[in-house]
Amino acid sequence: MPQGYLLFHLNLAFSSIKTELRPQVIEKCYWPLLRLAETRTLPMGIELTGWTLTQIAALDPAWVAKFASLLKAGRCELVGSGWTQMIGPLAAPEANRWNQRLGLQAYRDLLGVAPAIVLVNEMAYSTGMVDVYAEAGYQGLVMDRDNVRLALGLAGAPLSATPTHALGCGEPAQATALPVLWGDSILFQSLQRVVHGDKPMAEYLAYVERRAERDGTVLPIYCNDAEIFDFRPGRFTTEAVLTGDSEWDKLAHLCDRLEADLGLQWLSPSAALAAVQASLPRQARVLSSVAHPIPVKKQAKYNINRWAVTGRDDLALNSDCHRLCAALLAAGNTVPEDWRTLCELWASDLRTHITEPRWAQAQERRQALLQRLGLHDAPAAEAAIAWQQLAAFTAPVGVTLGSDDSGILLTLRTAHTALTLNQRRGLTLQSLAFAAQGWRPVIGTLAQGHFDSIELGADFYSGGVLLESPVNRARLTDLEWVQPEAALHDGELLLRARLPFAGGVLEKRLAVSLQTDAVRLGYHFEGVERPLGSLRVGVLTLLHEQLAEPLTLHCRQGGAEEQFTLDRPCSHAVAASTLVSSTAAFGATDGRLRLTDARGPVLTLQWDPARCAAAPMLTHQDASPTPFTRLKFSLAELDDTTRPGGTLRDFELTLTPG
Numbered sequence: 340m341p342q343g344y345l346l347f348h349l350n351l352a353f354s355s356i357k358t359e360l361r362p363q364v365i366e367k368c369y370w371p372l373l374r375l376a377e378t379r380t381l382p383m384g385i386e387l388t389g390w391t392l393t394q395i396a397a398l399d400p401a402w403v404a405k406f407a408s409l410l411k412a413g414r415c416e417l418v419g420s421g422w423t424q425m426i427g428p429l430a431a432p433e434a435n436r437w438n439q440r441l442g443l444q445a446y447r448d449l450l451g452v453a454p455a456i457v458l459v460n461e462m463a464y465s466t467g468m469v470d471v472y473a474e475a476g477y478q479g480l481v482m483d484r485d486n487v488r489l490a491l492g493l494a495g496a497p498l499s500a501t502p503t504h505a506l507g508c509g510e511p512a513q514a515t516a517l518p519v520l521w522g523d524s525i526l527f528q529s530l531q532r533v534v535h536g537d538k539p540m541a542e543y544l545a546y547v548e549r550r551a552e553r554d555g556t557v558l559p560i561y562c563n564d565a566e567i568f569d570f571r572p573g574r575f576t577t578e579a580v581l582t583g584d585s586e587w588d589k590l591a592h593l594c595d596r597l598e599a600d601l602g603l604q605w606l607s608p609s610a611a612l613a614a615v616q617a618s619l620p621r622q623a624r625v626l627s628s629v630a631h632p633i634p635v636k637k638q639a640k641y642n643i644n645r646w647a648v649t650g651r652d653d654l655a656l657n658s659d660c661h662r663l664c665a666a667l668l669a670a671g672n673t674v675p676e677d678w679r680t681l682c683e684l685w686a687s688d689l690r691t692h693i694t695e696p697r698w699a700q701a702q703e704r705r706q707a708l709l710q711r712l713g714l715h716d717a718p719a720a721e722a723a724i725a726w727q728q729l730a731a732f733t734a735p736v737g738v739t740l741g742s743d744d745s746g747i748l749l750t751l752r753t754a755h756t757a758l759t760l761n762q763r764r765g766l767t768l769q770s771l772a773f774a775a776q777g778w779r780p781v782i783g784t785l786a787q788g789h790f791d792s793i794e795l796g797a798d799f800y801s802g803g804v805l806l807e808s809p810v811n812r813a814r815l816t817d818l819e820w821v822q823p824e825a826a827l828h829d830g831e832l833l834l835r836a837r838l839p840f841a842g843g844v845l846e847k848r849l850a851v852s853l854q855t856d857a858v859r860l861g862y863h864f865e866g867v868e869r870p871l872g873s874l875r876v877g878v879l880t881l882l883h884e885q886l887a888e889p890l891t892l893h894c895r896q897g898g899a900e901e902q903f904t905l906d907r908p909c910s911h912a913v914a915a916s917t918l919v920s921s922t923a924a925f926g927a928t929d930g931r932l933r934l935t936d937a938r939g940p941v942l943t944l945q946w947d948p949a950r951c952a953a954a955p956m957l958t959h960q961d962a963s964p965t966p967f968t969r970l971k972f973s974l975a976e977l978d979d980t981t982r983p984g985g986t987l988r989d990f991e992l993t994l995t996p997g
Contacts, residue, residue, distance in 0.1 A: 341551035342604045343558035343597070344611040346384035346481065346522070347372055347565040348458065350424060351391045354688035355572045358697060365399050367569045371587035373405050376415040381594060382607035386418035386458045386481075389445030390683065396449055407450045416607045417446060419454035419477060422679060423686040426646045428465035428633045428896040428926035429657060429952075430685050431664045435468065435897050437678040438685075439475035444675075456481060456520065456608055461687050462636030463643055465926060466625050467898020469507035473515045479612050480505060481562065482626070483636040484521035490631030491624070492907070498554045503616060504623035508899035516623040520612040522562035524637045526550065530561050534568060534589045543593075544600055551601065556618065557611045560597065625901075629957065630909035632925050633896060639915040642922050644976045647954040650690040651698055652869075652985035654952060654974055659705055660685045661928075662949035666712045680708055691980045724826045724833065732825035735853065738832060740825075749823070751832070755856035758849075759783070761800070765817035766836045766847055768801035770882070773856050773996040779885040781941055782994075791963040799880045799969065802849075802860055806841055808872030809917055809977065815841055830854055843867035861991045869985040873920040874975040875912065875956070877992045879944075883965035887937035890968070892957065894933070896926030905968065911956035912971060920977040924954040932970070933997060940997025944970070951988035 349369060351361050376383055385406070387395075396403045409415050422441035425434070443453055455478045459468065462483040472480055488494050488501060507515035529546060532538035551558060566572055568586040597603040606614060627634055633643040648654050663681050672678075689701050709715040729749075734740040739752040742762075748769055749760040757778060759769035770783035785799040804817040821836035831850045838845055843866030850859040862876045881890075890905040911923035925932065930948040932955055934941040946953065953972040960967050974987055 340602050340604050341558060342606050342611070342614060343560040344384065344520075344606050344608055345381060345560055345594075346386060346418060346458070346562040346608055348563055349385060349387035349391055349565050350688070351394045352388070352424065352686055352688045353564075353566055353572050354692040355694060356566065357694055361394065362398050364566055364570055365395060365402055368565050369395065369402055371569065371585075372565055373402065373409060373415075375587065375591055376409050377405075379591060379594065381605050382413065382415060382610070383605075384416045384418045384456075384481075384608035386420055388420045388424055389422040389442035390679075390686075392445055392449055403449055407452075410450060410452055413607075416456075416609060417450060417452055417454045418481065418608055419443065419446065419457040419475075420460060421457075421682070423682045424460045424688065425682060425685045426461060426463045426643070426687050426690075427459075427468040427471065427898075428463055428643065429647055429928065430897055431661060431928055432467070432471065432895070432898050433668055434660075434664050434678075434681060434685060435471045436474065438682045439471065441675060441679055441682065443475060455479065456612065459483075461646070462486070462522065462634070463646070463687075464626060464634050465632070465896035465898065466506065466508055466627055466901045467896045467926075469505050469517055470515050470898050473507065473517055477517065479518045479520060479609075481520045481522055481608065483524055483634065484559075485524050486631065486634040486636065487626045490626065490628045490634045492628070498556055499619060500622075502622045502624040502626060503619050504621060506623050506625045508901055511623070518612055518616050519626075520608055520615065521559060522636075523559045526559055527561050527563040528637075530590075530593065531563070531567060533593060534586050540593065540596065544596060547597065547603075548601055551603075557606060557614050558603075559611075560603075627901075627903075628907065628909075629892065629903035629905055629959065630907055631923060632901075632903060633923065639922050640919040640978060642915070642919075643924050643926070644921050644954055644973065645978055645980060646687050646690040647924060647952070648973050648976045649978045650980045650985075651693065651982045653690045654869075654988055655986045656684070656689065656705070657952035658949060658988055659709065661952055662714060663708055663712065665949050666714055670712075677708070680704060684708070722828070724828050726824040726826045726833075726835065729823050729825050729834075735827060735832070738853065740832075751834075751851060753832075753851060753853055756851055756858055758851065758858070760823075760834070760849070762823065763820055764798075764800055765803060765819055765838065766821050766823055766834065766849065767803050767818070768879075771801070771858065771994065775856055775996045776941075780882050781885055781996075782879050783882050785880055785882070785967075789964075790967065795962055795967055799967075801878065801880045802847075803878045804840070804845060804847075804862060804874075804876045805878065805971075806870055806872065806874045807920070808870045809920075810871040813841075813872070817845055817847065821847075831859075840864070841867045841870065856996055858994045859991055860994070861989070863989045864987045867987060869975055869987050871981060871983060872975065872977050873912070873973060874987070875971040875973050876953070876990050878969060878971040881934075881968040881970075883968065886941060888966075889937065890941070891935045892925075892932060893935065894925050894927045894931065894955075895929045897928055905957075905959045905966075908960045910958050910960070912958060912973070918977065918979060921956065921973065924956050924973065927955050935997065943995045943997045945993045945995070946972075946991060951990045953990055
């Protein structure tokens with residue numbers, strides 16, 4: 340007998356729902372859901388944030404009372420979320436912990452229960468979040484299965500090969516492991532299409548029957564939004580038209596048919612999780628990979644950059660959230676209301692199809708909190724720097740500065756670092772080497788002809804900038820002749836180049852410490868609008884001839900440090916479609932990436948996410964004679980949430996030998 344479960348996600352903060360329509364959502368979507376739980380033997384899961392629960396309590400306290408009574412009677416099960424629907428892999432660890440504490444407190448206060456299972460917000464998963472959920476007391480989590488299988492290279496394997504437990508950070512033998520209840524994008528989308536009248540019932544039932552025979556495990560019949568039945572959020576012009584017939588009645592009829600025609604037995608989420616664990620041998624694994632460091636729900640257009648660097652102004656909003664979080668932590672602030680506000684500013688819905696009035700309200704709250712925490716002051720003016728034309732500049736004692744016969748390559752060497760820069764190509768890095776690593780260059784330029792394949796028949800520079808806007812049919816780089824200026828300031832030798840870029844000016848800076856092995860790359864935009872497209876800076880090409888395979892990348896994604904072995908091809912910056920410019924990125928929530936090879940540390944990259952919460956992207960593929968690996972940092976990407984306007988943040992990247 341096949342078994343299945345239902346899990347409905349309730350979200351009054353849904354991006355495109357106007358504030359004044361929230362009572363209508365409760366009436367048309369949330370009350371029918373409770374009536375379905377009350378009148379049918381469907382022990383469904385109901386997941387909602389503490390914020391949504393609190394809003395419902397204020398608008399319709401009878402709904403909360405009925406929900407509590409149904410929970411007590413075992414007619415449905417509460418599944419946790421947090422105070423808001425935060426994208427955990429993009430948020431600071433302490434903000435994630437507060438989000439769970441505040442959410443659990445709201446559940447206890449209003450419903451008298453604490454959920455045992457948590458749904459990964461927006462199904463945006465990272466290994467570091469496993470530890471956050473375990474610390475909060477959850478005993479299992481719900482995650483989309485399709486994209487985890489894709490991340491693990493299991494797309495063609497039987498479902499029995501899918502892990503049963505998600506490992507947290509650290510060595511596998513000591514790492515936290517939480518059992519996983521799997522959702523399924525195709526199954527829930529198929530149900531939606533039937534209820535919306537876009538797919539015949541018979542076709543759907545035949546599909547579910549095939550899945551039951553093939554999968555041999557509990558079927559996640561539905562695991563998605565409640566607000567799309569008998570209500571249209573207004574997000575897309577292609578939304579199905581309401582016909583006047585109750586879609587909740589259609590859903591109830593569909594559930595009846597699944598029982599009658601297929602003999603489907605309904606389980607609560609906890610019972611479904613227990614059934615899966617009992618029927619399969621324990622397989623505990625990290626559920627991500629270097630190609631998919633943050634698996635997300637549904638198809639490729641729903642990737643982590645949707646909440647990182649798209650929307651109305653994701654980059655600035657995420658940067659300010661990091662800034663606020665750092666200030667709260669520095670002050671030892673434990674005021675719940677301040678953390679609630681921060682969690683609400685970090686909520687996913689502000690970063691997608693948010694309505695104009697709600698966006699304006701969020702900006703007012705953001706500015707108010709910045710001002711109250713003393714962070715709203717104008718940035719301090721930069722100290723005066725005595726710039727000189729390079730030809731007139733005298734290098735300090737212990738520093739060698741010169742150029743080759745062509746005047747193209749500029750060399751700079753201190754006791755700690757050696758750089759060669761290309762003045763013909765925007766002051767890009769020809770090579771960078773550190774004394775601590777025996778002067779072996781680890782990043783630089785691979786000239787055309789380095790790779791055997793014509794697919795890689797180009798020059799691959801380091802330190803560059805690339806803007807691509809399909810909307811404007813534009814592709815701009817910084818690979819132009821420059822005449823750099825030089826200066827000494829605060830223990831650093833500075834070089835800068837200014838060049839026209841996208842209707843404004845791009846100022847690139849390079850700062851070489853005279854006392855340490857730190858090198859800083861800076862990108863400042865004057866009069867450059869945030870593009871309707873992608874803008875990637877700090878593009879770095881690794882020189883594999885100087886490295887010992889395998890390479891491993893280390894970073895934090897909302898929790899403790901994770902590690903990713905570069906053991907498979909990945910291309911985060913490849914477009915998912917003509918309207919979605921990328922497919923993946925790392926969270927790097929503390930503004931740091933570390934690269935190691937078989938010999939040890941190779942390179943550490945650091946930046947301040949409170950100033951610019953850029954999205955790091957990786958390209959890696961096997962090639963001859965060496966692998967091809969590049970890192971880049973995105974300040975903007977294109978997808979269906981991108982809107983004109985917003986702001987660019989200057990980006991500064993520090994490189995050290997690890």
